[in-house]
Amino acid sequence: MVKVALKYCGSCNPQVRLGQVANHLAHLSDDFTIVPLSADNIDVVVVLCGCPRACGNKDEVRGRARDCIVVAGESLDGRPVAEADLAAAAAERLLRLRDTFN
Amino acid sequence: MAMMTGNEYRASLEGLKPEVYFMGERIERVLDHLAFVPHINAAALTYDMALAPEYEELTSTTSHLTGEKINRFTHIHQSHDDLVKKVKMLRAIGQQTGSCFQRCVGFDGMNAVYSVTYDIDQKKGTDYHARFVKFLKEVQSRDLMITGAMTDPKGDRSLPPGKQKDPDSYVHIVKRNDGGIVINGAKTHITGAVNSHGHLVMPTAALTPEDADYAVCGYVPVDAPGVIHIFGRQTNDDRKCHCALDQGNVDYGSVGGEALVVFDNVFVPKEHVFMAGEHEFAYSLVERFATAHRQNYGGCKVGLTDALVGATFLAAEAQGTSNANHIREKLVDMVHLAETLYCCSIACSCQGYALPAGSYMADPLLANITKLNVTRNVYEIARLAHDIAGGILATMPAETDWKDPKVGKYVDKYMKASAGASAETRMRLIRLIEAMTCGTALVESMHGAGSPQAQRIMIWRQANLEHKKRLALKLAKIGDQPYLVS
Numbered sequence: 195m196v197k198v199a200l201k202y203c204g205s206c207n208p209q210v211r212l213g214q215v216a217n218h219l220a221h222l223s224d225d226f227t228i229v230p231l232s233a234d235n236i237d238v239v240v241v242l243c244g245c246p247r248a249c250g251n252k253d254e255v256r257g258r259a260r261d262c263i264v265v266a267g268e269s270l271d272g273r274p275v276a277e278a279d280l281a282a283a284a285a286e287r288l289l290r291l292r293d294t295f296n
Numbered sequence: 297m298a299m300m301t302g303n304e305y306r307a308s309l310e311g312l313k314p315e316v317y318f319m320g321e322r323i324e325r326v327l328d329h330l331a332f333v334p335h336i337n338a339a340a341l342t343y344d345m346a347l348a349p350e351y352e353e354l355t356s357t358t359s360h361l362t363g364e365k366i367n368r369f370t371h372i373h374q375s376h377d378d379l380v381k382k383v384k385m386l387r388a389i390g391q392q393t394g395s396c397f398q399r400c401v402g403f404d405g406m407n408a409v410y411s412v413t414y415d416i417d418q419k420k421g422t423d424y425h426a427r428f429v430k431f432l433k434e435v436q437s438r439d440l441m442i443t444g445a446m447t448d449p450k451g452d453r454s455l456p457p458g459k460q461k462d463p464d465s466y467v468h469i470v471k472r473n474d475g476g477i478v479i480n481g482a483k484t485h486i487t488g489a490v491n492s493h494g495h496l497v498m499p500t501a502a503l504t505p506e507d508a509d510y511a512v513c514g515y516v517p518v519d520a521p522g523v524i525h526i527f528g529r530q531t532n533d534d535r536k537c538h539c540a541l542d543q544g545n546v547d548y549g550s551v552g553g554e555a556l557v558v559f560d561n562v563f564v565p566k567e568h569v570f571m572a573g574e575h576e577f578a579y580s581l582v583e584r585f586a587t588a589h590r591q592n593y594g595g596c597k598v599g600l601t602d603a604l605v606g607a608t609f610l611a612a613e614a615q616g617t618s619n620a621n622h623i624r625e626k627l628v629d630m631v632h633l634a635e636t637l638y639c640c641s642i643a644c645s646c647q648g649y650a651l652p653a654g655s656y657m658a659d660p661l662l663a664n665i666t667k668l669n670v671t672r673n674v675y676e677i678a679r680l681a682h683d684i685a686g687g688i689l690a691t692m693p694a695e696t697d698w699k700d701p702k703v704g705k706y707v708d709k710y711m712k713a714s715a716g717a718s719a720e721t722r723m724r725l726i727r728l729i730e731a732m733t734c735g736t737a738l739v740e741s742m743h744g745a746g747s748p749q750a751q752r753i754m755i756w757r758q759a760n761l762e763h764k765k766r767l768a769l770k771l772a773k774i775g776d777q778p779y780l781v782s
Contacts (some may be wrong), residue, residue: 205782207760207763208760208763208782209760209763211782212782213778213782244782245647245649245659246649246659247647247648247649247659248649248650266649272650272651272652273652
């Protein structure tokens with residue numbers, strides 16, 4: 195089971211619907227279990243930021259897990275992704291990480 | 297070569313032979329022509345302040361490319377701290393010059409080109425970014441002053457570049473070969489053009505495939521064959537040649553010394569070509585440059601306003617009005633308006649973010665808000681300065697009449713106001729306020745870094761209106777809305 199933590203930036207003025215991305219990831223596969231950021235041995239932390247400022251993307255957050263995925267407005271890990279494709283792109287990235295763990 | 301001093305910068309201009317025209321004359325020697333000296337002095341201060349211990353924390357930094365200490369004006373922002381320090385640096389220099397010091401435009405251009413060339417290469421497999429990095433290392437090591445040559449004359453604004461009656465209304469590529477490209481056209485309002493080392497030419501608008509030849513970015517030395525500079529007139533610019541006191545800001549002048557720069561079949565070698573036809577990246581380049589440049593205005597203009605508030609307060613003291621409550625309230629309003637602009641620039645810097653190239657840019661929405669506020673607040677600040685200074689701002693006798701053997705005694709007698717200030721002190725302050733708030737200096741706040749409508753377009757695009765609508769739908773209980781709208 196891959197342990198995934200979701201960390202929001204705080205959502206002061208989100209340019210994308212972060213809840214939709216989070217919901218999509220939470221129901222992606224039985225291989226994943228969503229855990230709090232305070233949990234031990236987290237495999238992936240998905241940092242969900244509403245805009246490119248990426249306030250949630252901090253060393254102490256990334257350091258909680260083996261790997262990290264950063265959504266920051268209409269971008270995924272620094273690459274532009276339209277909002278409509280964001281959830282699918284994040285899911286694809288998460289599934290690829292799962293495969294590297296196996 | 298290490299960072300230059302102001303005098304070394306001046307000496308570096310000696311070896312250049314730009315083709316410059318002003319008032320119907322070919323200017324053979326820019327360096328000591330009275331029309332240009334104040335602008336050269338202001339630019340020189342960006343060099344001297346980078347070496348001054350009390351300012352170097354803001355005005356110098358370490359190159360991420362070489363690890364060498366460099367002038368911040370040649371730096372690529374690597375953090376939020378860099379973005380904030382840029383604004384603080386601009387304020388600090390503006391306080392000293394009371395006028396535009398020109399060097400930020402090329403600074404912003406280089407930051408925009410750095411990130412966009414990276415993006416082009418990622419998508420197209422080109423090598424523009426490597427070329428630009430090589431060029432940037434040279435800029436940093438030689439401490440060059442580069443203009444940001446973006447604004448085209450645009451011809452008929454209702455038509456795109458390729459549909460213009462005159463194809464040169466926008467700079468475009470007219471010839472390509474293995475060695476480089478040849479460009480034709482012109483760039484307008486180019487700040488510091490005649491006293492820079494070269495021009496960073498960039499496209500001015502979003503472009504379609506039909507306009508691919510207009511998607512051109514490259515570096516052109518100021519004295520490259522075919523580059524012609526026609527220096528612009530400024531309000532009261534003849535005072536530069538005939539007066540001292542009447543100039544108001546005799547050392548640093550007014551605005552940045554703008555020129556129309558013509559590119560008449562100018563060859564740009566391949567190593568200095570950073571975009572040649574990649575039309576789909578023109579908008580990114582414009583947006584990133586505009587964001588960086590609009591970020592600035594709550595820095596430099598606030599620095600200028602610091603000096604203006606001082607001049608206005610001193611003028612009130614010289615006139616015996618400084619203790620009046622309404623004068624103090626108006627000075628408070630001037631400070632309030634200026635610090636609001638500073639808040640905007642600091643905020644857009646703190647809300648900036650990293651780009652794929654690893655460099656940082658300010659938040660586009662907040663940067664545009666900053667500049668749009670400048671188009672209003674600076675006019676209101678000037679109005680308050682005019683209110684406090686009084687009508688003498690528009691009617692004061694000339695310096696030559698004050699010095700005239702016959703009538704000078706009358707000018708001196710009647711220009712004196714309060715007991716503590718001489719007529720000369722009052723006249724110098726009034727002229728400084730005039731230089732900083734009348735004519736060209738004010739228009740620069742309106743149209744520099746783009747006219748207000750350009751900011752409004754960007755604000756509309758960035759305003760996140762759909763989110764705002766969802767918030768309203770929830771509160772008005774329209775439809776099935778979530779407990780928390782995200």
